[in-house]
Amino acid sequence: MTTLTPSPAAPPRPAATPPALTGRSRLILFVLCAAQFMVALDFSVLNVALPVLGADLGLGRSALTWAVTAFALPAGGFLLLFGRIGDLYGRRRLFLGGLALFGAASLLATLAWGPGAFLAARALQGLGAAAIVPAGMSLLTTTFPEGPLRDRALGISGTLLSLGFTVGMLLGGVMTDTLGWRSTMGLLALFAAVVLPLAPGLLPESRNPERPRLDVPGAVTVTGGLLALIYALSTAAERGFGGADVLAALVVGVLLLVAFGMVESRHPAPLVSLPMLRRRTIAFGNLGGLVTFSMMSAVVFVLTLYLQETLGLSAFATGLVFGVQGALSVLAGTLAPKVIGRLGARRTLVASLAGQGVLTAALLGIGTGSGVVLATVAVSLASMCHLGAIISYGLTVTSGVPDNEQGLATGLVTTTQQVGLTIGIPLLGSLATAGGELYGGVRTVLAVDAAVVLATALLVAAGLRRRA
Template sequence: MSRVEQVTSAAGSVPASPSITSRQRLTLLLLLSASFTLAVDFSILNVALPRIGSAVGFSLENLQWIATAFALCAAGFTLLFGRVADLFGRRRLFLVGMALLGIGSLAGGLATDPALLLSARVAQGLATAAVTPAALSLLTTSFPEGALRDKVLGLNGALMAAGFTTGAILGGVLTDVLSWRWAFFINVPVAAIVLVLAPTVLAESRPEQRPKLDLPGAITVTLSLLAIVFGLTTAGEQGWADPLAWGPLAAGVVLLVVFWAIEKRVSAPLVPTSILKRRSIGWGNFAGLLAFITETSLVFLLTLYLQKVLGYTPLGAGLSFAVLGAGTVIGGIVAPKIIGKLGNKKTVITGFLVQAAATLPLVLLGSSRASIALLLVATFVGGVANLIAIVGFMVTATSGLPDAEQGMATGLATMSQQVGITMGIPIMSAIATARVHALGGETPATVLSGVTTAIYVNTALCLVAAVLIALFLRPAKQVA
């Protein structure tokens, strides 16, 4: 029996594997706890936004900035911080990020005016941009490339996806039972515990010779990502015709071109162009981008359906996605076993094809509450498939690279994740809204038609991703 078969035939829980040490168990527990907490932060405030706005003094038109301030920083700085982790120490950046998360969360929970609340959300976004690639690179450098790392990445993906769902549910429960402020306060003890344990559990990881930080490249790519994310979030709120949507998007694309030109000329580039030309990196991250675009936007579409067509409350809609969350956990557990049998490329393709097959039946959703059965079954299967694709992407995009470049690789992977989450909702929102307007305005029937139209597009994106990955992805060889 091969080493891959020996590891992938073990039970679904990583700690049960005989090849993992006690220190690795503690490392895994600590890093997964941090990743799960950050994933929860993405969605925990969504259902509480109206109450937060009333309590703190946000006008309705400015309410989206509570989410936008977080998304801008989380996506805009992730590539920079991924490289900073390589250069100055992954554990050090991880600890700084967790401290910033605790401070920002405490400030958010105590906020009584918009300025302090937005500052807290900026701090949480910067913490996410720092901790996520640092934690992921600590995972990939703590576990050797191969089946064991695949299993660890599977658990990480499962818990992060489950965190998005948990955040929606937990946000509703905390807001209804206690206060929206607890959606912030809940992070403080987690951050404190991690900060106490991490220095003794996590080993520092950084190159012996520290190259210069590529400041021109860092500034250019950060400004580019900030512009792109701002344009996408504005498009989701105001529509694609708004100059504040397409203007920043155009500027972001121009800055990306400038960034590419800089990276080809500097001696110590932030992201070497040779890395970006590798098909395992380029197409692996493309797969991750599409995986997050399709699933997060589908959750948005189904939230519209549940609330505006079936009349569910925000908490009821959040609870309806518990089945999806269970599917993502299962997908993260089984994905490494599938990778062991099929390889990275076929795993990603299989994930997208099954996700498309699970998404397409959702066009049959109707105005009767009996449709909830179809929604639950389809989202469960789709959740399993989506996580299989995500774990396949993560393994592909971080394999075949030395430890010294893992922060950069995980920064790229995290950037694909953050931008995908940000892109999906405005794209599908624009499609659904255009259909609603074409039918004469918002009614339950027109919303259902708009959601159905966007679901067709969502399914098509899954199929396109599968075809392109089949044609162009060449995964790097894994270490034996």
């Protein structure tokens, strides 16, 4: 009788290792992130140079705000439209065109011979940024598949986005003092000149293969509505909400956005799919993104006032405080993908919002005679949570979206970023000086800010809860 001898057990299969970035994908990520960093740098590098710039070009105090507003209007107003154009006609083509326009406009701003030329250059920079940001994000999300690779890519991109704002604040002051305000614009032109030659040979082309007709009525109403809204909020940051032009722009903006919703519900190929906006991940993900951007920008604004006017710190010392914030943001960018890998994007978003809210509340412990250490530690840790929210909300919104709609989804993400950065300071910053006593006003802003972020964390947690 023969006996069957059991075959030896198969050796255990090694645990799957997460996919690694190839050399080519690293270069693609470098190009896309460098462009995003350049745009983020543009948002802040000019701020500390504004007084010197105004004196040189003959821009008065009231007109000086247009150095910022001229960029913010097209940068925010055309994001959705350009995101859809990239879907239809090619994201790589749009990205390269935006990069070329941004570089040329930065060179024009560097050489500006008068206020008109400078403001026109700033508007063209904003238009270039409105093409670069959604096209770059779409290329990133379509190049790197959903999962660990995309998590890592978005983590690096989010880190450089946050770092760009901080580096801009530090570089702006140093370069203006040593080389003059024109050097800040020249730096942006140099960035574009380095990135643009690398992009054509590396970036793949992608578009919606069906190429439906462009929704012109939707494009006109949403672009006009966003332009009016951003103008109103940017102007209100300087002059308050009582001006006739601010109120008129708010009304026009709301009416145009309502008209946009009506147009989209009837158009056969809408610019924004209303069923997409009804997706819980997109609705609540963008809500989390809007709040984390707007509330963190308000915190940075009022802490800048507090450190310099209440505690008497110099601009350089204040920059060092935010330099610590930037360094920890880099650390957060390396940790966030690992946290998302364990918790998932949705839970990470909720936890990050909660952490940002709690640490903002901790800033209420600052005093009139001391508070530098508490302000440095709390705002830096809050910024780490803020960066976690940025990365996880981007993943939440873009996860599960087909490639032919990635431009639209990332357009919503970047529009949320721009609107959040625009509304935070005018909505809360005015509270800091409303009562005449800065310290009390700063504490009021911090209390409201913390309450809004914590309430949003609860709303997002409820909205993103999976149904059985």
